[in-house]
Amino acid sequence: MANDQIEAWLQENRSFAPSADFAQKSNVTEAEYGRAHSDPEAWWLEQSARLTWTVAPTRSLDWNPPFAKWFSDGMLNASYNCVDRHVDNGFGGKTAIHWIADAENEERVISYSELQQMVARCANALLALGVRAGDRVAVYMPMIPEAVVAMLAIVRLGAMHSVVFAGFSAEALASRIQDSDCRFVVTADGQFRRGTAALLKPAVDEALLNCPSVESVLVVKRTSQEVVWNETRDHWWHELVDSQNSTHQYESFPAEQDMFLMYTSGTTGKPKGILHTTAGYLVGAATTYSNVFDIKPATDICWTAADIGWITGHTYIVYGPLLNGVSQVMYEGLPDSGGRDRWWRIVENLGVTILYTAPTTIRTLMKWGTSHLIGHNLSSLRVLGTVGEPINPEAWMWYREFIGGNNCPIVDTWWQTETGSIMISPLPGVTSTKPGAAMRALPGITIDVVDEQGHSVPNGHGGFLVVTRPWPSMTRGIWGDPDRFAETYWSRFPGTYFAGDGAKRDDDGDIWLLGRVDDVMNVSGHRLSTTEIEHAIVGFHLVAEAAVVGASDETTGQAVVAFVTLKLSDDDQSQDHAAIIEQIRQHVSRVISPIAKPRQIILTPELPKTRSGKIMRRLLRDVAEQRALGDVTTLTDPTVVSMISGLMEQHSTED
Ligand code: WTA
Numbered sequence: 001m002a003n004d005q006i007e008a009w010l011q012e013n014r015s016f017a018p019s020a021d022f023a024q025k026s027n028v029t030e031a032e033y034g035r036a037h038s039d040p041e042a043w044w045l046e047q048s049a050r051l052t053w054t055v056a057p058t059r060s061l062d063w064n065p066p067f068a069k070w071f072s073d074g075m076l077n078a079s080y081n082c083v084d085r086h087v088d089n090g091f092g093g094k095t096a097i098h099w100i101a102d103a104e105n106e107e108r109v110i111s112y113s114e115l116q117q118m119v120a121r122c123a124n125a126l127l128a129l130g131v132r133a134g135d136r137v138a139v140y141m142p143m144i145p146e147a148v149v150a151m152l153a154i155v156r157l158g159a160m161h162s163v164v165f166a167g168f169s170a171e172a173l174a175s176r177i178q179d180s181d182c183r184f185v186v187t188a189d190g191q192f193r194r195g196t197a198a199l200l201k202p203a204v205d206e207a208l209l210n211c212p213s214v215e216s217v218l219v220v221k222r223t224s225q226e227v228v229w230n231e232t233r234d235h236w237w238h239e240l241v242d243s244q245n246s247t248h249q250y251e252s253f254p255a256e257q258d259m260f261l262m263y264t265s266g267t268t269g270k271p272k273g274i275l276h277t278t279a280g281y282l283v284g285a286a287t288t289y290s291n292v293f294d295i296k297p298a299t300d301i302c303w304t305a306a307d308i309g310w311i312t313g314h315t316y317i318v319y320g321p322l323l324n325g326v327s328q329v330m331y332e333g334l335p336d337s338g339g340r341d342r343w344w345r346i347v348e349n350l351g352v353t354i355l356y357t358a359p360t361t362i363r364t365l366m367k368w369g370t371s372h373l374i375g376h377n378l379s380s381l382r383v384l385g386t387v388g389e390p391i392n393p394e395a396w397m398w399y400r401e402f403i404g405g406n407n408c409p410i411v412d413t414w415w416q417t418e419t420g421s422i423m424i425s426p427l428p429g430v431t432s433t434k435p436g437a438a439m440r441a442l443p444g445i446t447i448d449v450v451d452e453q454g455h456s457v458p459n460g461h462g463g464f465l466v467v468t469r470p471w472p473s474m475t476r477g478i479w480g481d482p483d484r485f486a487e488t489y490w491s492r493f494p495g496t497y498f499a500g501d502g503a504k505r506d507d508d509g510d511i512w513l514l515g516r517v518d519d520v521m522n523v524s525g526h527r528l529s530t531t532e533i534e535h536a537i538v539g540f541h542l543v544a545e546a547a548v549v550g551a552s553d554e555t556t557g558q559a560v561v562a563f564v565t566l567k568l569s570d571d572d573q574s575q576d577h578a579a580i581i582e583q584i585r586q587h588v589s590r591v592i593s594p595i596a597k598p599r600q601i602i603l604t605p606e607l608p609k610t611r612s613g614k615i616m617r618r619l620l621r622d623v624a625e626q627r628a629l630g631d632v633t634t635l636t637d638p639t640v641v642s643m644i645s646g647l648m649e650q651h652s653t654e655d
Pocket residue numbers: 264310311312386387388389390391412413414415416417418438499500501513514515516522525526527
């Protein structure tokens with residue numbers, strides 16, 4: 001698809017109408033928007049019937065701004081809803097998870113009955129270790145079925161999981177465990193990445209040196225590498241879990257029982273523990289999964305190609321699919337583990353119907369070229385989704401044309417860790433789609449795009465994205481910090497939820513997401529805080545000062561670019577700058593994660609600051625993206641700018 005053609009389409013606001021075939025069979029119709037809109041609380045109460053309750057709720061929303069409760073007089077068990085009830089309903093033999101390993105020819109097919117037994121055994125093991133309702137359990141796991149089992153077993157006991165992406169460092173893991181005083185950790189000895197085994201447990205061992213709250217660690221043997229063992233603290237999964245009774249009588253918990261924490265980056269240096277509670281979150285997950293992907297549980301084979309360490313994995317690998325009783329693919333590896341056509345072999349062999357992934361991955365697949373698609377039959381696909389960052393029209397069109405055969409609706413889904421489930425997206429068979437637009441708030445969700453004063457912008461204008469009414473899966477707060485919750489999300493435009501994203505309403509009133517308006521970066525769909533990376537860099541012994549910006553990047557959306565001033569004594573002056581830069585990159589990787597490692601570090605004698613001493617990030621972004629510099633009149637020392645520009649030029653030629 002040529003760029004000028006896409007440009008032309010954007011000019012004429014090109015849209016794709018739903019096909020008649022889809023429209024006929026779609027789970028919902030246009031009328032759903034109106035029904036939900038006329039009485040959102042009644043509509044959501046109706047959706048709550050998607051769950052099986054021990055005590056059905058009669059209440060919908062209790063709103064004490066900014067604190068919401070949903071379905072608060074209901075009682076239920078999350079794990080029963082995801083697993084046992086499907087067995088009770090006669091679907092025990094149905095595949096719940098078709099797990100594909102990083103390596104070729106290694107897979108596991110797990111039925112709902114088997115999953116039920118695995119979860120029961122794990123719940124019994126956790127009980128034996130002392131896990132009780134309300135406890136926090138950290139999960140630091142590769143993409144293996146035991147990760148899902150652990151999450152379901154934890155919530156089955158009314159405890160909370162705090163899943164930490166296995167790519168995070170020991171230090172990042174420790175700070176998350178400390179913030180919520182986790183009593184337990186579930187992990188694995190190691191994980192496979194493109195055929196290579198990498199250790200995981202040593203990071204846990206290192207983290208726990210500073211986490212006195214942790215009593216026990218449950219360890220899955222995945223790679224069989226040598227690991228250090230603490231006899232009193234560590235327990236092998238295959239010894240403790242596998243020997244447990246395969247039934248577990250679940251208990252019911254109140255709708256608002258705390259369910260999980262997911263740490264995410266904010267504008268300050270410290271990650272925040274986003275809290276979700278049980279019923280509202282589950283209703284959001286079940287409803288949006290069914291509507292946005294038009295799920296037909298009897299026939300669909302669903303694949304959310306994400307990691308359980310992020311919210312997308314929570315809502316659309318674990319809870320949404322299992323609540324809907326679908327068969328799904330869970331994949332351990334990278335897109336090119338075993339070859340660049342690995343994904344398409346999986347789609348073809350398993351007959352995947354629903355594929356959900358991030359724009360970064362689509363751009364990578366696109367870069368690898370269509371030759372890897374040749375000979376693979378992808379005609380089973382019927383809905384394609386994207387999430388995590390704005391999708392550029394070129395990638396959208398490539399996805400539609402080459403993966404979807406011009407035959408699959410593309411759902412560009414906007415949401416956040418905080419929103420719990422999808423908020424803005426077209427509905428297949430119902431809503432028209434446009435390359436690069438998330439289009440429209442889902443039924444039951446009310447959003448607006450507002451100006452600085454909080455007034456709705458007219459069509460054709462941009463502004464800040466806000467959510468104007470509470471919704472069931474909204475976060476209930478930041479762990480241990482209710483004030484930060486109110487301040488971060490509810491104070492900018494009082495009474496409405498401020499998402500931190502910019503958005504535009506086009507001439508038809510459809511929504512386009514424009515990226516973050518705060519100091520949060522989005523690198524390959526991962527949320528990173530500029531401040532957090534700056535803190536990490538400044539923690540390196542040779543660094544005096546650092547400023548980090550997100551510069552646009554063709555593949556990863558944004559990339560981390562750091563401007564750093566060194567504190568070098570006269571003796572150090574002769575040090576090799578390239579070596580220092582590499583040391584700083586490794587340092588960031590160690591302190592946070594390899595995903596936070598700067599793409600580029602630019603050493604500079606000074607950082608550009610305003611007269612009041614604020615670092616001019618906008619200017620640095622211009623420099624990093626090699627754009628003409630904007631207004632520099634407020635700078636204390638304009639010569640710094642030309643100095644930095646000079647450095648930048650030097651760097652671009654080195655690249
Ligand atoms: C961005 C991921 C544009 C946005 C589910 C948001 C998107 C942040 C989209 C949340 C999209 C997510 N189009 N931007 N379809 N989806 N974002 O918490 O900036 O990891 O605020 O949740 O990702 O990232 P988080």
